[in-house]
Amino acid sequence: xxxxxxxxxxxxxxxxxxxxxxxxGVGLLLSGIRGDAQRRAALTAVGPxxxxxxxxxxxxxxxxFGAFPxxxxxxxxxxxPAVVAALVGVLLVTVGVQLRxxxxxxxxxxxxxxxxxAGSALAxxxxxxxxxxxxxxxxxxxxxxxxxxxxLATPFVAATAITLVTLVAVQGATFLSLRMPAGQATxxxxxxxxxxxxxxxxxGLATLLGSLSAEVRAAVHPRVLVPLLLMxxxxxAARLLAPRRAGWAFxxxxxxxxxxxxxxxxxxxxxxxxxxxxxxxTLTVAEAAAAPATLRLLAxxxxxxxxxxxxFQAMSWWVFRGRIDGKAPVYW
Amino acid sequence: MDPLPLARLQFATTTSIHFLFVLVTLxxxxxxVYLQTxxxxxxxxxYERMVRFWGTIYLINYVLGIATGIVMEFQFGLNWxxxxxYTGNVFGAPIALETLLAFFLESxxxxxxxxxxxxxxxxxxxxxLYGVAITAYLSAFFIMAANAWLQHPVGYxxxxxxxxxxDFTALLTNPTFTMALGHVTSAALLTGGMVLAxxxxxxxxxxxxxxxxxxxxxxxxxxxxxxxxxxLMGFGFAQFGAVGPVQPTKFGDDAAKAQAVADFTARFGxxxxxxxxxxxxxxxxxxxxxxxxxxxFVMLPLFYRDWIVRLKFxxxxxxxxxPLPFVAAILGWLTREGGRQPWAAYGLxxxxxxxxxxxxxxxxxxxxxxxxxLLTLAVTNWVLIAxxxxxxxxxxxxxxxxxxxxxxxxxxxxxPALAR
Numbered sequence: 023x024x025x026x027x028x029x030x031x032x033x034x035x036x037x038x039x040x041x042x043x044x045x046x047g048v049g050l051l052l053s054g055i056r057g058d059a060q061r062r063a064a065l066t067a068v069g070p071x072x073x074x075x076x077x078x079x080x081x082x083x084x085x086x087f088g089a090f091p092x093x094x095x096x097x098x099x100x101x102x103p104a105v106v107a108a109l110v111g112v113l114l115v116t117v118g119v120q121l122r123x124x125x126x127x128x129x130x131x132x133x134x135x136x137x138x139x140a141g142s143a144l145a146x147x148x149x150x151x152x153x154x155x156x157x158x159x160x161x162x163x164x165x166x167x168x169x170x171x172x173x174l175a176t177p178f179v180a181a182t183a184i185t186l187v188t189l190v191a192v193q194g195a196t197f198l199s200l201r202m203p204a205g206q207a208t209x210x211x212x213x214x215x216x217x218x219x220x221x222x223x224x225x226g227l228a229t230l231l232g233s234l235s236a237e238v239r240a241a242v243h244p245r246v247l248v249p250l251l252l253m254x255x256x257x258x259a260a261r262l263l264a265p266r267r268a269g270w271a272f273x274x275x276x277x278x279x280x281x282x283x284x285x286x287x288x289x290x291x292x293x294x295x296x297x298x299x300x301x302x303x304t305l306t307v308a309e310a311a312a313a314p315a316t317l318r319l320l321a322x323x324x325x326x327x328x329x330x331x332x333x334f335q336a337m338s339w340w341v342f343r344g345r346i347d348g349k350a351p352v353y354w
Numbered sequence: 355m356d357p358l359p360l361a362r363l364q365f366a367t368t369t370s371i372h373f374l375f376v377l378v379t380l381x382x383x384x385x386x387v388y389l390q391t392x393x394x395x396x397x398x399x400x401y402e403r404m405v406r407f408w409g410t411i412y413l414i415n416y417v418l419g420i421a422t423g424i425v426m427e428f429q430f431g432l433n434w435x436x437x438x439x440y441t442g443n444v445f446g447a448p449i450a451l452e453t454l455l456a457f458f459l460e461s462x463x464x465x466x467x468x469x470x471x472x473x474x475x476x477x478x479x480x481x482x483l484y485g486v487a488i489t490a491y492l493s494a495f496f497i498m499a500a501n502a503w504l505q506h507p508v509g510y511x512x513x514x515x516x517x518x519x520x521d522f523t524a525l526l527t528n529p530t531f532t533m534a535l536g537h538v539t540s541a542a543l544l545t546g547g548m549v550l551a552x553x554x555x556x557x558x559x560x561x562x563x564x565x566x567x568x569x570x571x572x573x574x575x576x577x578x579x580x581x582x583x584x585x586l587m588g589f590g591f592a593q594f595g596a597v598g599p600v601q602p603t604k605f606g607d608d609a610a611k612a613q614a615v616a617d618f619t620a621r622f623g624x625x626x627x628x629x630x631x632x633x634x635x636x637x638x639x640x641x642x643x644x645x646x647x648x649x650x651f652v653m654l655p656l657f658y659r660d661w662i663v664r665l666k667f668x669x670x671x672x673x674x675x676x677p678l679p680f681v682a683a684i685l686g687w688l689t690r691e692g693g694r695q696p697w698a699a700y701g702l703x704x705x706x707x708x709x710x711x712x713x714x715x716x717x718x719x720x721x722x723x724x725x726x727x728l729l730t731l732a733v734t735n736w737v738l739i740a741x742x743x744x745x746x747x748x749x750x751x752x753x754x755x756x757x758x759x760x761x762x763x764x765x766x767x768x769x770p771a772l773a774r
Binding site for chain 2 (some may be wrong): 072073074083095096097108110112171315319330335341343
């Protein structure tokens, strides 16, 4: 039961990285798009999906709180600065995207766009740092608490934070090449081709720093090589597919964003939080989970609704499928 | 530095800001359902214009509801890991169900509603709004159930030092839940009506052109305020009877208070088990505001021959009343939450044991940062609502029919209708 909920948590958070990933990717790429009309068009490409994407984060938080209350407390307070950075970033993107279209003056809109860019960068950096921190472990003491916040300031965590920014940028670029009017396809594909080597470089750097760090080496299981290779291949595939198969390139970059969750899940299982100071204090998935009665209740009430949730998300993808054109309604 | 008062202050600030937006969201979505249903059935253009105008106000307001809601949810883990650890098995369940069954669907459906005008069939588009409203109420249901559990823990047993869920239905029949849910949803409806009435009154005073829309909105708004006021007060006063026995230190008489304090002292050691004075003071002021708003019915006869507009001063009064429901709501929460101090979960877990073991400096930085950020965003949001309303009801971007838009039309619009 705990493993099933742990997998569900991973799936939903991975869903957030994939879907929220292109929100933030498009948000980052706004910085390189000139002119209000073009920026607005890029946001219109995200348009109807934006709200539905952001809630995957809320859902993963809900599962974390409901099914892993102990993990929730330790994880969020143990990685306080990274979580706060991600949270502020998510906040700025959510508010910026939805409000940037309300004022009529171009100057206010440009200001809101800068908020979106900053928020996207912060959100990606924050989640990258959290994922890096999970791989590295944290100084949990015997009472199950974490003292201080300095443990996050390592080169490895910095590298994973930057890596997630690059992955998200690639995701945003493949999404735009899939959704923007056909006339712009070549330019978007070129952007994907230019961003992928940067992302691969960041992945390489993070891998190198991870293998140099004693803490990461000691705690990560060798099976992490599988998702790591998956990420590298997916990025290469996105680069190769971008010019002709925009849809498949988007699938490939999505796989690259699923991989970090697999990395943490596979690299650390059965531990949910690894203690770097006291092996006995390591929190396993089973220990972190809620009591069986709670998990059963959640399963009975929530699982029947999963098809409904996915169904409405799929309906939204289906209704607004295809490239946007001059007829697309603009709201953001 | 002691993290406890800072963490409490941060929770109070975030929740208060969150609730100001949630009230309007819940109230306006109910009225939007009425308006869009009327538009669907009667096919009168005025209802369609109303849905687009009030829908825009609703959506601007909704943004901060989500944004502050996300901060709320993180805060449990960030600042209150003791609460998650001790009560997570029980308290976490309604929170998890809220995010999965209610909020997740609400946002997905809302995205389709915003972009689905003229793309989906009218019936399907209306159904989406119904879905948004139902899930919004479902959210209120689960969140109030979670809050009520902290007010009066039920359906659990303590094993191995933490609370375990034994009976989920007890959470839904909790005496601190049912009456409070009715109270909160009536308050939201009243606030939604007040927003409609006040903005309409204000636009009429500015001689905004769409008289038909504004007069209708003013009427609907004032009728809503009048009608919602009745259950609001009923559920409100009913809480004295329901909450008194389970929270003696909040609403009990002196004997019950002394008995409860003696009981807590025996179980948890000596301490201050009586709530702070502000809890009762704010209750008094909230009731005062409630009685003031109850006078809204005197406005209704003034619609005869449009006296309400001709006399002008009723419009000024309606316009000035806009802050009242918001102030009352905050005062009400100060009573409910302040009145159960020093407990995080009443009679089970004290706030000092619920707070995360983090340093005061970190909480201070987070408190100052988030408060500044959220206050800025809240004020910006209200300014945007005011500016959007001031631009009048003509042609909001929401729900613009692309069939009617010509290229030259598009040139002179303040905002483009089409992506180019």
